[in-house]
Amino acid sequence: xxxxxxxxxxxxxxxxxxxxxxxxxxxxxxxxxxxWVRQAPGKGLEWVSTISGSGISxxxxxxxxxxxxxxxxxxxxxxxxQMNSLxxxxxxxxxxxxxxxxxxxxxxxxxxxxxxxxxx
Amino acid sequence: DIQMTQSPSSLSASVxxxxxxxxxxxxxxxxxxxWFQQKPGKAPKSLIYAASxxxxxxxxxFSGSGSGxxxxxxxxxLQPEDFATYYCQQYNSYPITFGQGTRLxxx
Numbered sequence: 001x002x003x004x005x006x007x008x009x010x011x012x013x014x015x016x017x018x019x020x021x022x023x024x025x026x027x028x029x030x031x032x033x034x035x036w037v038r039q040a041p042g043k044g045l046e047w048v049s050t051i052s053g054s055g056i057s058x059x060x061x062x063x064x065x066x067x068x069x070x071x072x073x074x075x076x077x078x079x080x081x082q083m084n085s086l087x088x089x090x091x092x093x094x095x096x097x098x099x100x101x102x103x104x105x106x107x108x109x110x111x112x113x114x115x116x117x118x119x120x
Numbered sequence: 121d122i123q124m125t126q127s128p129s130s131l132s133a134s135v136x137x138x139x140x141x142x143x144x145x146x147x148x149x150x151x152x153x154x155w156f157q158q159k160p161g162k163a164p165k166s167l168i169y170a171a172s173x174x175x176x177x178x179x180x181x182f183s184g185s186g187s188g189x190x191x192x193x194x195x196x197x198l199q200p201e202d203f204a205t206y207y208c209q210q211y212n213s214y215p216i217t218f219g220q221g222t223r224l225x226x227x
Contacts, residue, residue, distance in 0.1 A: 035216075037164075045156075045164065045207055047216035059214050095163055103152055104211035108175065110163040 002026040002109050004096045009114030012086055016118070020081040022096030022111060030054070033101045034072060034079040037110070038092035048094070049081065050105045059105075064090075086118045122146055122210050126219035132227040137198045141222045143191045143208035152212035155184055155193045158221075159204045167206075168193065200226075 008020040022034065035050040049070040050059045058070050069082040079096060093113040100106045123146040133139050143153065151171035156164040166175045168184035171191055181196040195202055203226050208219040 044221045045158075045209070045218040047218070050214075050216070061215050102211060104214055104216050106152075106154055106169050106211045107156075107164075107209070108166045108169070110165070112163050 002098070004098060004109065004111030006094065006096050006111045006114040009094065009116045011117045011119065013120050014087060014118055016086050017082070017084045018086065018116060020083065020094055020096075020114060020116070022079045024077045024079070024096075024098065027098065029077040030074040032098045033105050034070075035097045035099060035105055035107065036070065036079075036081045037095045037097055037107070038090075038116075039095070039113075040089075040092040043092075046092070050099075050101075051079065052101055057101075083116070086116075088118050090116060091118045092116060121215055122149060122213065122217050124208055124210055124217050124219040126206075126208055126222050128222060129220065130223040130225065132225045133198055134227045135198050135200055139195045139198055139224065141193045141206055141208075141224075143186075143193070143219050145189045145191075145210055145212075148188045149210045149212035151187050152210055153184075153186065153191050154209045154211060155182075156207045156209065157202075157204045158207065164207065198224075 003025045005023045036048040051070045067085045072079045095113045096111040097107040125144045127142045153171045155168040158164045172184045183194045206222045
């Protein structure tokens with residue numbers, strides 16, 4: 001059974017940094033693209049970033065480009081999101097999602113999410 | 121960026137009803153379209169991919185259709201557990217974009 005478990009969320013001040021982690025199990029991890037998708041309180045889904053199975057290719061939403069960095073460690077079945085220069089508008093539940101790179105990326109399974117709150 | 125527009129934004133229906141939700145892309149995306157279901161406080165769940173392919177384990181009362189710019193998600197006979205918010209998502213190109221969601225409520 002596939003499991004994706006996010007961690008690392010919490011309260012951070014504007015301008016601060018946070019690193020999210022996603023631990024994957026029950027799958028051949030390097031076969032899948034991994035992504036982060038966020039959802040602000042009471043709002044819809046917003047794609048944040050994707051990394052290919054090999055880790056060679058990465059993609060970012062304009063809203064986080066140059067502030068967030070996605071990475072993965074296939075030896076540990078982990079994917080990370082380093083978030084710098086955080087803003088109030090980054091407040092959201094951050095979901096880790098596995099999927100397939102087909103032109104863009106198709107998500108087929110999501111973790112339960114971790115809440116990031118940016119506030120002074 | 122490709123904009124995804126869902127209609128309606130909210131919908132009231134009864135158990136047993138047939139319901140259709142529409143998703144329109146601002147430009148052609150072939151069949152690179154997925155649908156997700158999300159219940160309050162829970163992660164999204166994949167329902168449909170490639171516009172009409174049912175994700176493993178999803179009940180057959182869910183179906184999807186469309187190609188190009190216009191897509192539909194149909195629930196043939198609503199069950200109590202189907203009341204949720206539904207999102208479409210295009211994966212034709214980056215940036216990946218979602219529709220704004222359709223909230224399906226019990227009448």
